[in-house]
Amino acid sequence: MTAKTIAQRMLDQNAEFDAVVALAEQYRRLTCCPVVDDDYPEVRHHYESALSALIKALKINGRIT
Numbered sequence: 713m714t715a716k717t718i719a720q721r722m723l724d725q726n727a728e729f730d731a732v733v734a735l736a737e738q739y740r741r742l743t744c745c746p747v748v749d750d751d752y753p754e755v756r757h758h759y760e761s762a763l764s765a766l767i768k769a770l771k772i773n774g775r776i777t
Contacts, residue, residue: 724773731766738762 738759770776
């Protein structure tokens with residue numbers, strides 16, 4: 713395995729961990745206190761975007777296909 717491959721694998725793993733943290737933050741935002749009806753679409757968009765980013769990171773990291 714080349715150094716570049718190892719470095720890239722580390723970057724991919726870090727991106728996955730960062731995506732988990734971002735999803736957890738958005739989940740907390742969604743559940744910590746009631747969301748006003750007017751704000752719900754934006755809050756949901758941020759949560760779903762974070763979830764999508766995690767799924768993408770999992771695919772890049774080879775954890776799912």
